[in-house]
Amino acid sequence: MAVARRLEAEVWRGIVWGLFAAGLVMAGIYFGSRRLRDFDPALVPYAGATVFSAFGLGYRYTMWLRRPPTRKYWYRGWQLFLSPWRLPKNLARLVRLVWDNLLAQKFIERRSARRWAAHFFIFWGCVLAALVTFPLSFGWIRFETDRTSEKLYRAYVFGIHVFTFPWQSAMAPLVFNILDISAVLVIVGLSFALWRRARDRGALALQQFADDFLPLILLFAVSATGLLLTASTHFMHGFHYVFLSEFHAVTVIFTLLYLPFGKFFHIFQRPAQLSLEFYREAGAAGPQAVCARCQEPFASQLHIGDLKEVEAQLGIRFATEKLHYQDVCPRCRRKNLGLVQDGLWREAGQGRREVEK
Amino acid sequence: MSQELAFFIDYSRCIGCQACVQACEECDTHRGASMIHLETIDRPGSVQTTPQVCMHCENPICARVCPADAIKQTPEGVTQSSLKPRCIGCSNCVLACPFGVPKYKAEIDQMMKCDYCLDRTSTGKRPMCATVCPSQALAFVTLEHIEKTRRGRAVNEWVFGDEVVRTKVYVVVPPEVDTVRADLVQLGKKRAPEIDRDDVAAILEGG
Numbered sequence: 001m002a003v004a005r006r007l008e009a010e011v012w013r014g015i016v017w018g019l020f021a022a023g024l025v026m027a028g029i030y031f032g033s034r035r036l037r038d039f040d041p042a043l044v045p046y047a048g049a050t051v052f053s054a055f056g057l058g059y060r061y062t063m064w065l066r067r068p069p070t071r072k073y074w075y076r077g078w079q080l081f082l083s084p085w086r087l088p089k090n091l092a093r094l095v096r097l098v099w100d101n102l103l104a105q106k107f108i109e110r111r112s113a114r115r116w117a118a119h120f121f122i123f124w125g126c127v128l129a130a131l132v133t134f135p136l137s138f139g140w141i142r143f144e145t146d147r148t149s150e151k152l153y154r155a156y157v158f159g160i161h162v163f164t165f166p167w168q169s170a171m172a173p174l175v176f177n178i179l180d181i182s183a184v185l186v187i188v189g190l191s192f193a194l195w196r197r198a199r200d201r202g203a204l205a206l207q208q209f210a211d212d213f214l215p216l217i218l219l220f221a222v223s224a225t226g227l228l229l230t231a232s233t234h235f236m237h238g239f240h241y242v243f244l245s246e247f248h249a250v251t252v253i254f255t256l257l258y259l260p261f262g263k264f265f266h267i268f269q270r271p272a273q274l275s276l277e278f279y280r281e282a283g284a285a286g287p288q289a290v291c292a293r294c295q296e297p298f299a300s301q302l303h304i305g306d307l308k309e310v311e312a313q314l315g316i317r318f319a320t321e322k323l324h325y326q327d328v329c330p331r332c333r334r335k336n337l338g339l340v341q342d343g344l345w346r347e348a349g350q351g352r353r354e355v356e357k
Numbered sequence: 358m359s360q361e362l363a364f365f366i367d368y369s370r371c372i373g374c375q376a377c378v379q380a381c382e383e384c385d386t387h388r389g390a391s392m393i394h395l396e397t398i399d400r401p402g403s404v405q406t407t408p409q410v411c412m413h414c415e416n417p418i419c420a421r422v423c424p425a426d427a428i429k430q431t432p433e434g435v436t437q438s439s440l441k442p443r444c445i446g447c448s449n450c451v452l453a454c455p456f457g458v459p460k461y462k463a464e465i466d467q468m469m470k471c472d473y474c475l476d477r478t479s480t481g482k483r484p485m486c487a488t489v490c491p492s493q494a495l496a497f498v499t500l501e502h503i504e505k506t507r508r509g510r511a512v513n514e515w516v517f518g519d520e521v522v523r524t525k526v527y528v529v530v531p532p533e534v535d536t537v538r539a540d541l542v543q544l545g546k547k548r549a550p551e552i553d554r555d556d557v558a559a560i561l562e563g564g
Binding site for chain 2 (some may be wrong): 064067070073074107111112115117149156171200202204205206258263266269272273276279297298299304305307310311315316319320323324325326329330331332333334335336337338339340341342344345347348
């Protein structure tokens with residue numbers, strides 16, 4: 001009963017944080033578009049789906065943080081990162097970590113070159129598209145023809161004129177086709193991903209439709225319908241443009257709604273990896289935990305202490321009067337299992353002279 | 358159940374041949390990396406070795422302590438390696454697993470572990486290690502077969518401290534035992550003497 005009540009309270013907390021995130025996005029749209037003056041009503045479905053997605057992300061993130069291990073490392077990560085005497089060094093370190101792990105994604109490269117290529121192209125295609133689509137659908141950026149010359153384009157950010165460019169300049173096709181460029185990047189990445197998934201025998205054994213293929217199908221649908229819109233405009237005299245634009249909107253909206261609940265949630269989970277570097281460093285600098293059996297150090301006391309707390313919160317009862325099983329190193333645990341079985345046979349007074357019948 | 362294939366581990370049958378270690382590397386889901394542990398209990402004093410595969414707990418502790426929620430179970434009760442997009446390489450699972458199974462691979466910043474050779478067992482084949490184990494310390498057979506061919510019985514209930522753990526993998530113990538109390542750890546063992554440089558087997562094991 002108490003567990004049910006606590007879960008209910010956590011669900012409500014998740015809903016409140018979800019509403020807060022959705023409220024932030026709505027406030028951002030309202031004020032960023034100068035009280036909706038720059039807001040394009042044609043893009044309402046996109047903005048609406050983003051608001052719902054923000055609610056889902058707020059809810060999911062809160063529910064993720066309610067797990068004792070997640071909560072412990074989340075707070076511990078921030079605590080170590082923000083500790084005043086470490087902060088300057090941590091900030092410098094963060095720049096390198098962001099470059100290595102988020103931008104260059106070197107840890108994926110070490111897993112497999114093909115996996116890295118797939119992820120790298122998909123990542124940068126999506127980042128590029130997000131940097132354009134969200135501000136555009138929120139009314140944060142807009143483009144206008146110049147009042148003095150129809151050959152000039154003016155770009156505004158939050159209603160402030162940022163730059164002007166001639167429509168025949170080298171920059172113009174880049175600006176007009178930036179979403180096409182991002183779509184091509186995503187499709188190249190998807191090709192690598194599908195190539196790997198179709199040939200890697202490990203992937204073939206483990207992959208599942210909902211976790212591994214649905215996200216790829218969604219990304220392909222968004223990219224392909226986006227490219228078809230350009231093709232319809234430039235090469236097919238607007239052939240089925242209305243249908244294509246609605247179809248494209250449906251694919252984007254479905255992807256936004258899927259964002260908090262499927263594989264794409266790792267985009268928001270993954271940065272936790274960065275705080276781990278600070279955790280490891282603090283652990284290595286402090287005292288080490290020594291195995292109760294072999295007397296060898298096997299992890300930091302910081303880590304083992306945190307783990308014991310987490311285990312207690314989860315109801316994992318490793319502690320006894322004499323020994324906390326968490327104080328035994330993994331190697332000694334494995335050795336101990338063999339010794340325990342040995343001891344059981346000795347106690348039973350039986351040898352192992354069995355012969356296969 | 359008796360006609361269903363299951364995994365059985367019988368530590369005392371292990372002869373330390375390392376066939377399982379080599380075969381494990383052939384598993385498609387983690388090609389080139391062996392996920393099995395083969396421990397030498399006390400090298401200077403004994404030839405006893407003990408293999409350890411993932412026991413695939415019913416309620417896996419590794420998954421419960423994972424901050425990234427990266428460890429999942431299949432509907433068949435196989436606890437898989439961490440999900441690549443999620444695992445942040447914190448090593449919680451490595452330290453918390455009561456059987457000492459997960460391995461943290463620093464070079465790829467990910468936890469990996471024995472996954473019951475899912476690529477093989479899902480198609481009715483035996484796991485690589487059990488296929489090659491000459492003494493059948495690792496066996497993938499029916500319970501009926503184990504009862505016929507071994508003197509002990511197979512149990513899958515363990516106690517660590519006060520924690521009761523039930524596993525998909527069985528261990529062979531004397532007939533009167535129904536739960537393995539694995540917390541009877543010999544404490545404060547003296548450090549083993551430095552390994553002699555001429556001990557080729559130890560050097561190979563370390564390498």
